[in-house]
Amino acid sequence: MKLYISPRTPNPRRVTMFIAEKGITGIEEVALDLMAGQHRDPAFLTKNPLGRVPVLELADGRVLTETRAICTYLEGLQPQPNLMGEGFEERAFIEMADRRVELHLFSGAANWVRHGHPALVALENPQFPDFALAQAGKMRETAQWLDQVLAHQPYVAGERFTIADITAFCALEFARGLMKYRPGAEGLAHLQAYRDRIAERPSAQIK
Numbered sequence: 001m002k003l004y005i006s007p008r009t010p011n012p013r014r015v016t017m018f019i020a021e022k023g024i025t026g027i028e029e030v031a032l033d034l035m036a037g038q039h040r041d042p043a044f045l046t047k048n049p050l051g052r053v054p055v056l057e058l059a060d061g062r063v064l065t066e067t068r069a070i071c072t073y074l075e076g077l078q079p080q081p082n083l084m085g086e087g088f089e090e091r092a093f094i095e096m097a098d099r100r101v102e103l104h105l106f107s108g109a110a111n112w113v114r115h116g117h118p119a120l121v122a123l124e125n126p127q128f129p130d131f132a133l134a135q136a137g138k139m140r141e142t143a144q145w146l147d148q149v150l151a152h153q154p155y156v157a158g159e160r161f162t163i164a165d166i167t168a169f170c171a172l173e174f175a176r177g178l179m180k181y182r183p184g185a186e187g188l189a190h191l192q193a194y195r196d197r198i199a200e201r202p203s204a205q206i207k
Contacts (some may be wrong), residue, residue: 001068002028004055009034010056010110010174011067013206017166018071020203024080035122048064068098071163083163097157097164105146106137106171113157113178135166139175140186147188154194161201169198 003019005012019027032038032053039051048055048065056073064070065159075084085091114124116132146168150155156164166193172195175181184192 001026001059002057004030004032004044004053004057006032006034006039006053009053010106010132010170011052013170013173014067014166014207015054015056015070015074017170017203018074018083018163020206021083021161021166021201022074022081024074024078037122046056051083068102080108083161083166085162094157094164097162097168101142101146101156101164101171104142105139106167106174108135108142109171109175110155111135112139113174117178136179138140139171140167143188143191145184147183147191150190150194165198166203169195169204173199 003015005016016029032100033043034053036046037055044055045051047057049062050065052065054065054067054070055068058064062072072084075082085094088172099151112132112135114120116129116136117128121127146156155161156168172181172183172191175194182192183189183195
């Protein structure tokens, strides 16, 4: 299999972190330079007409796109350690937690960066600075909610590490790297401690 990624981008990082947590080996990584427009190359567009990463090309030539779909495939390929839930009830609650942080924390951070950082004009043109500011506010609202969740439980979905923690951590790191966002500087001590704890995991060292 081949995994098409772009270094330092958050969705591919979610997949590579998932792979590391699962201990899956043998997947060839192919890095694309988004700033150079390699995701718009005709050869790549035959794999994903939307021109986005990550993309997982299976051994039989079929192609999977979208982060959650790729992780679902990998979870089925190697069920342990389980990251998406054992049984329908746990799977539902983990998916709820993952979707919450994806839609309200991760997307807010991504939109904030894509429309607010001048270096990303090559990827998001035109940029809308007012939209970036609004998304920053929405992300901060979600961060405040998550800080309170983490005051009562060690992980986003409950008592164990799951895919929801990968999504939350990659969102926080994307905002941290490009917008210098630090939860602790805004009084969110539980979220900051959580971020620092997840950052110590070996999978978090892969960028």
